[in-house]
Structures are given as C-alpha cells and as structure tokens.
Amino acid sequence: MDVNAPPRRISGEPTIPAPVRRAEPTVWRNPQRRDAVSVLAASAFSEADMRRAEARWRRFAPLLAQLFDGTEDGRIDSPLLPVAPDLGRTLLGDAPGAVWVKADHDLPVTGCIKARGGVYEVLAYAETLAEAAGLLRPGLSYAAFASDAFRDLFARHTVAVGSTGNLGFSVGVMGRALGFAVEVHMSHDAKAWKKQRLRELGARVVEHPGDYGLAVAAAREAFQDRADAHFVDDEDSVDLFLGYAAAALDLQRQLAEAGIAVDAAHPLYVYLPCGVGGAPGGVTFGLTLLFGDAVRPVFVEPVAAPCMLVQLASGLDRSVSVYEAGLDNRTAADGLAVASASLLVARTVGGLIDAVVTVPDADLFRWLKVLWAGAGMRLEPSAASGFAALSRFLADAPDVASATHVVWTTGGAHLPEAEFAAALARA
Ligand SMILES: Cc1ncc(COP(=O)(O)O)c(C=O)c1O
Structure with missing residues (x-):
C-alpha cells in the first residue's frame, strides 16, 4: 500500500x-x-x-x-x-x-499495435491448450504449432473478442492461422472494411447496436461459460x-x-x-x-x-x-x-x-x-x-x-x- x-x-x-x-x-x-x-x-x-x-x-x-x-x-x-x-x-x-x-x-x-496484445494472447491460449493435451515435449520447436496434430486440437476451439476493429483483426489473423474458429463482436457503426477483412479471414463477425463497450460486454457474457472457447477481454486481460x-x-x-x-x-x-x-x-x-x-x-x-x-x-x-x-x-x-x-x-x-x-x-x-x-x-x-x-x-x-x-x-x-x-x- x-x-x-x-x-x-x-x-x-x-x-x-x-x-x-x-x-x-x-x-x-x-x-x-x-x-x-x-x-x-x-x-x-x-x-x-x-x-x-x-x-x-x-x-x-x-x-x-x-x-x-x-x-x-x-x-x-x-x-x-x-x-x-x-x-x-x-x-x-x-x-x-x-x-x-x-x-x-x-x-x-x-499493421497495428494491437497485434502485440492480440497475437500474444492467442499464442498464450494455444500454448495452454497444447500443454493440457500433452503435445508439448522438451526441445520441441514451436513451428510444430502449425502442424496437423495441433491444428486439429485448435479447430475444436473458438477464440472470441469484442473490438473496435484492430484487436479483432489481430486475434483473427493469428487465430485463423492456427485453425481456431474466431468470433469478433463489433459495434454496428465500426468501420465496414474492418468487418469485411475479418470475414475474408473466415472469422464470424457479430454486430451489435450501440458502442464498442456494449459489444465487448455482450461477447463477454456469451462466452463466460464456454469450456471450448477463450474470450480475449480488451477491457480486462492480463495477457493482452x-x-x-x-x-x-x-x-x-x-x-x-x-x-x-x-x-x-x-x-x-x-x-x-x-x-x-x-x-x-x-x-x-x-x-x-x-x-x-x-x-x-x-x-x-x-x-x-x-x-x-x-x-x-x-x-x-x-x-x-x-x-x-x-x-x-x-x-x-x-x-x-x-x-x-x-x-x-x-x-x-x-x-x-x-x-x-x-x-x-x-x-x-x-x-x-x-x-x-x-x-x-x-x-x-x-x-x-x-x-x-x-x-x-x-x-x-x-x-x-x-x-x-x-x-x-x-x-x-x-x-x-x-x-x-x-x-x-x-x-
Ligand atoms: C490504431 C489504433 N491505435 C491505438 C489504439 C488504442 O489501443 P487501446 O484500445 O488498447 O488503448 C487502437 C485500438 O484499437 C487502434 O486501433
């Protein structure tokens, strides 16, 4: 104190x-x-x-x-x-x-600072899942995270986030590259091109009336009890x-x-x-x-x-x-x-x-x-x-x-x- x-x-x-x-x-x-x-x-x-x-x-x-x-x-x-x-x-x-x-x-x-947090948190989640599944062994090169064994595991999990756009993109790029399902919650009036590029990545974009804070709150609630998913909490995440x-x-x-x-x-x-x-x-x-x-x-x-x-x-x-x-x-x-x-x-x-x-x-x-x-x-x-x-x-x-x-x-x-x-x- x-x-x-x-x-x-x-x-x-x-x-x-x-x-x-x-x-x-x-x-x-x-x-x-x-x-x-x-x-x-x-x-x-x-x-x-x-x-x-x-x-x-x-x-x-x-x-x-x-x-x-x-x-x-x-x-x-x-x-x-x-x-x-x-x-x-x-x-x-x-x-x-x-x-x-x-x-x-x-x-x-x-092309955005939010990758430093968003990519990092997806990697942290992937590492936690891989460890729990017994896929990590001493000396393993983490290039293995792109292999089928890892991707099969990640494909059974979802990464979700509420975002003004750039955090969602960072989570989306990293999440999709590892084979996760990705869900991004955004306010209705967030930039249309930011939503579009997420959809092109294969992410699901959920639009909410109201501002960014409401989109984050709705996503947090939707994912709170999901054992097969991880919510990246822009307002409250230590990993970010x-x-x-x-x-x-x-x-x-x-x-x-x-x-x-x-x-x-x-x-x-x-x-x-x-x-x-x-x-x-x-x-x-x-x-x-x-x-x-x-x-x-x-x-x-x-x-x-x-x-x-x-x-x-x-x-x-x-x-x-x-x-x-x-x-x-x-x-x-x-x-x-x-x-x-x-x-x-x-x-x-x-x-x-x-x-x-x-x-x-x-x-x-x-x-x-x-x-x-x-x-x-x-x-x-x-x-x-x-x-x-x-x-x-x-x-x-x-x-x-x-x-x-x-x-x-x-x-x-x-x-x-x-x-x-x-x-x-x-x-
Ligand atoms: C371009 C850009 N700069 C700065 C920020 C601010 O980051 P934070 O919301 O973590 O304060 C953001 C957030 O999305 C952003 O997109």
Missing part, C-alpha cells in the same frame, strides 16, 4: 475539467503521477511478468517466422525511425531535442497487457542501438494513442520497468472520447464514462472511440502517466496528410493522433522541446486505398 497515493473516492461527483467537458483540446498534466518505484511496488505485475511474456514471444518465433512474411526473425516489431529534419524543426524549433517514430503503423502481420508491455524491450534495444540515452538528465516522452487503454497502458508499464521516472508517457485521446482522462481526473475508483462527462464518443479515430477506460489499466498505470492530451478530429486528418506528403507514412486517423498531441504538448510545455520524443504511430499500413484517399481528402 503506497501511503503517498492520493485518496481514491468510490462515490461522489466525478471531477472533470470544464474544457474537457466542452470537448476542447486539452493538455492535462496528471496530478496523480507518482514516482515509478512506489507505483511499481504496489502493482500486481512485475518485471518478471514482462520477461516471461518476452520469453513466450521468443518460443513462438519459429512459428511466426514460418507463418508470416516480414517476420524472418520471428519478431512482430517495427523500426524506430527518425523524423525528417524539416518536420523535426517544425515541431521542436531550434531546440536540441529529437523526434522519433515507433512505426507500428507498419507492424508486420497486421503483458503482450503490449514486452514492446518496451524492443524499444529499449532500438534506443540503445541509436545511441539515445534515457535517464534523469535525458527524459523520454512517448506519445501513445489511447482507446480502452490496454496498448498504451502495457507499453507504459514496460517502459517504466526499464527506465523508471525517466520515461514520460503521454496518452492521446480524441476530444469526444477521452475515456482515460475522464477516468483519472474523476478521482473515482469506479468506471466513469465520457457520456457522464457530457461527451458523445463520436470520432473519426475509430480505434480510439471508447467511452470507458479499462479499470485494470487505469489502476495499474494511472500513477505513471505524465499527461493526457486530447485532440480534435481535424488535427488527425491534417497530420495524416502532412505525414503522408512529407514522410510517406500511411496512417489511419487514430495513429496520426500522436503527432497532433506532440505539437499541442510542446505548445503547452515549450521547455520539453530539448528532450527525446517518440511518437508511437499505431496503425494504418493495411488501410484500403479508398479509405486512405477519403481520409486525405478530409485534411
């Missing part, structure tokens, strides 16, 4: 800043940020958990290398890219800082969280290779688009394990769907939705269109987040166009939000321009041409 933790109330009115309620772009510095050591000491997870997740990724490397193009070393990871000098100057002026892109928009297999957390080890290696110091004198600001919070939360947790207080996670949310900001600012230890704050959760950033943050994530990393920046949709389209024209980066609106946030954050805190900034571009490479052209046209 951390005695320095601010008191959490379980009842009362949520305290949410007026500009946030009015859907105005906001830079919210987290008053609950505390020192990494005390937050990590109070956490249910540890560095050993992240290392175990990384070890599982490595066990499955031979399988991933065999199944998917672009993963020759069996890693689902993206490059760390410097931004073009012009763009860096536009953002930082003459300050000596640097801007880098963690290019998950081009992540192998799915740890799959994302392992990304921190990839970034740590790349920062070292690029000669970038991260320590008290060289803070690292990381801009993370946030939907339900799993991906940015897991990455934040992993980076804090590795870099302590030197890492400054900045979560990025649409002005209409700032669920993590609302949750943390509310000061309440119960779920608080953006609807309660008078917001409508309508945004072109479909991956971030989430009304209620994961409580697992809010409780685990709420004390580690440096700031939450909310951005209007117009910023997303403008940055999407700038990044395509200036750097050839193909992003979906959700993924362009990190750059929108960086420029607003620097305007609010010019003194941090001399630091290192990593913008996590979380998705986009698989956007269909017509969708991308339409997004560019909205700039």
